Amino acid sequence: MSNFRWNYRCLLLLLSLLDIIIFLVVYPAKSKAELPKSDASTVQIEVNKAPEAVINQTVETSIAPLSGKKATNNVTGQVTPVSQLLEVAPPTSKKAPNNAAGQATSVSQLSDVKPTDWAFQALQSLVERYGVITGYADGTFKGNRPLTRYEFAAGLNAALNRINELIGTSTTDLVKREDLDTLKKLQEEYSPELAQLRGRVDTLEARTAKLETTQFSTTTKLIGRAQIVLASVLAGNNVITKRPAAHNPTLQGLTSLRLNTSFNGKDSLGITLSGGSIESLGQAPPTPLNPTGGLLGTYEGRSADNASITFPRNQIILGGVRYRFLPLPNTQVNIYALSDGASEIGLSGPINPYFESSSATGANGISRFSRRSLVYNYGDSGAGIAILQGLGKQVQLGLAYSAPNGNNPTANNGFFKGRYLALAQLIYYSSNRNFRLAATYVNTYSPPNTIGFSGTNFGPAVGSNLINSTVPGAGTVGNLYGLQTFYQISPKLAIDAWVSYAAQRYLGHGDGDGMDWAVGLAFPDLFKEGALGGILVGMEPKMISLSKGVDLGAGAGQADKDTSLHVEAFYQYKISDNIEITPGLIWITAPNSDSGNPDSLFAWVRTLFRF
Template sequence: MAKYLLASASGASFLCLINGLLPIQALATSVQIDNNSLVNVPQKSAIINSQVAAHETKLILADGSQPESPAIKGEPEVQDSSQSYESQTSDNNESAQVTSVSQLSDVQPTDWAFQALQSLVERYGCIAGYPNGTYRGNRAMTRYEFAAGLNACLERVNELIATATSDLVKKEDLATLQKLQEDFSAELATLRGRVDALEARTAELEANQFSTTTKLNGEVIVAGIGATGGAPNQGDPNIILVNRVRLNLNTSFTGKDLLITGLQAYNFLGGIDGSGSLQQGLGLASDLLTASSARTSFEPLFPGLDVKTLSDLSANSIQLYKLLYVFPVADKLTLFAGTAAEATDAFPAITPFYGEGNESISRFAGLNPVARVSGGTSGTGLASAAGFIFSISPQLDFRALYGSVNANIPQEAGDIVPGVSNTPLGAGVFGGSNVISTQLTFKPTSSIDVGLNYAHSYHEINILGTGLVRDDIGALAGVDLGTPVTLNSVGGTVTWRFSPKVALSGYGAAMFVDASSGGDVNASTTFTSWMVGLHFNDLFKSGNNAGIIFGQPLFRSDANGEAQLAPDGVNRATPYHLEAYYRFKLTDNISITPGAFVLFNPEGDSRNETTTVGVLRSTFTF
């Protein structure tokens, strides 16, 4: 057969062509890797540099590799998964076809196959070479690769014949094609059989698909939590088993926008007085709304309570925790708006410890407290919000939002205690509790990320709204709960990846709380917090992460006017937080994270015993 192939220039053409081809082409939604199965490799949608990443499918061979494939006329090119939807579309539309063999940089006129390639490129248009303008004719091949290239040229010749241009096809070439078709009949039949099976599976998937515009993903967390220590003369609470389930519908109407609809259910308890919560069992929770430094990362800010109306929520009731629409309006400007949103929907987390299902097990370590102020990360999409993302450059962007907690309530309800109504966070888009929150994110080098936060808040009652410490409720100590407050909060977060698998990360934050100027109270106080930690990627095994964290939870460092440094009866002492966790990745969709954090001088009170909270968290994603 080899002798026959070399008998004519066109026979040599086919040999050259097949040396550069791969047996499988990229498909829009799935790739067949054997006779029975399809592989889908979706990319998660995310708001990254003002773009929404598109769902893609990677080309996967039987050995698990992802080869680079030359372009065949009429077939799509495999795109790099790191490209945005916009750049992929542009590349596909604008990539130039090779129309002359001289455009292939690694093929010279002195090469023995130059004339053969010239016939394929200029006479039949069978190949376009690799996207970088090379041909790479010296690599080895398989019979299936040869059959794939042969099939491409058969289709091109049939196209020429069907369009009444048969005079362009030489008789010798047709004879060569016929001989090759006979010699490779088994491979061609297998190749076409796979395409037929793939088309049938694709048709079945299309007929039964959920939506052409919407992708569903979900996360299920099941965790055992135990704790010891707490307030003096307080018995240790029992070990509890909790869950949180989230289903997210990510919808794109144009390929660049994103509508996020999130449903959630959990069985954490608390309510208005903290009943049934682990923190109340330790004696470390506030008398109202369950604020505490003993919080885990995956429990909501106000468990078991609709804080807008002070109504109870039953365990595992379904809630709409996310409703947000993100859409670009210019190359560097993206807008977003929604009635259930959080700061983390727009602000990138600089620290690697953020990840409620897979990273830090405590609420303290995941984010800078400034991002959490005013319910910015409530876990329930507490606020209606609108804002923008301005990508100044690949290394620098600026993001801001305005959030209103009770935007859907037209009027405040009557007071239940002096100054505290049954809608304690106020009413209306601009009349109740609100926050203006910003973040400037920049990357001075490829290994350093920096985030600077500022937030200005107004609260109808005397709270911080972070849920991080007991003093979150009654932020101005010694001042009535019904006193409105104004907050100005500043913070910075830095992560330095000084090796591919180890990162040093930390934050610092300060919150300046003042009694609102509309009242008769003169009081102010300052809270500070800081954290530093080491994060490890692929520790002992690929996919396994770990973290060691130490820092100071929010603590009053100053008080003026009628405000006190600590409530009456508290032995004031600086609190500290020490945490360690290790995430085992069992599969791509299942992980288990054992960890513990220790609180020294919990809630800034030396009377409280050193407290340890242990967590065994299982996370399932799909």
């Protein structure tokens, strides 16, 4: 028997209580020895309900209920002696909550009660013979709705008043002896269930009390992630020194903790702390302080799991502070003091879900390029605001403004006078959500001689060195255009693709054009339920043309002369719900878009722990 979820079962309980009261008043000598030691009423135990989902699918604000998986119906029983019920019951049924209507005189007045309902006869008797059931203002009985303690007390009080009225007017013959016998049998039949319920409630209350004394917070959920990565370059040269890159395997780690807090069930405050030692195999291009750049001298093939470029290794840093709320049912507002603007608006997650998932669950693709199109990568980390507006059930408009150096009050920085990114995106979803199409526009500006968290003044922080370079002492403006699509062909096969174009202007010098594209295939449940295979082929961002007056380091007017292809494959094997291991390979042809450089190949084995 479930924990008194249905009002119909409470009818049987009410009938049994009528039996007890009548026996006490009318037949005290015969019934006194037959009464159980206690009777039961129902009481609703309040739990922390999961907050309503916000608009974007990547937003994670749910708070797990304290009672765990077993508390599925939100209603338990609490044993209370009849004497206590009589003391706390309201004087009249008019005080019953939920806008109870006046006394129903016929079961036909209750529109949601049908003769085929299993408790119809019991309800009919209580309504038409005893007059102790009250309907709701809309003419319904709501038999499938959980019953509160107050509603039960009101119903019991009405029953007691009716019994007193019958006795007081000497009309006890209206209560037939056969009815009393039937009620007593029902009461005896359900006494084992009541005793069992009493034990279950005692256990639940003890567990709830223990949880309440040890819980971190009633509204905050802690999400932890730890990664261990084994990686090595298998082939390739440093594109600056033209010498073979070191082939030394490394074993590194990264940990992040996210606190998600909801204040009203429809909002989320997220705080992320992270730190680690993972060195990306494709890392920063050359700088005055590091003339040869990273291991390969280019951002091409840059891994996505690496530790922060701008902070010391294994230093715990504040990686994100953001607040999301719903001012209107179809409007989500994200305000972030420090976070990734493109990720905050949920742009690439919904378009490319198998290669980039939410930050709480961990991404799947190995490289940064496989997760995001060029159009999303100019924003860098920083402060900003993003708005997602639903336009019906199948269209969503996204607007965002992000300032990578918004926390810096010095010249050419700040929230409005420094580097910024303004974004607009329109997403179309098919009715069954298996097809998505997004068109994106970005306008971005970077003052001269400023550096963001990615280590560049301007650029996507992936692709060739030229696409990430600027003219010293000159500000840079970019207008970026992107088209992305995703199609779930079958439960075990999906395809995604994108193409992006960047029109860049180096103020006072000239213009340049950049581009990238990619096609990816995802294989959910490959070889095992919960596993995922992925293959992606594309051209990382490159400079396809450049004005004669612009020199980005390769000579005036010199753009990238060749095409470099990025080929990536990974297999994410699910060991358990909390552990995944993902081996993968990244192959770069003509690194730095120069056919004179031998191909690069490196292996990446990531083990992810969620807790």
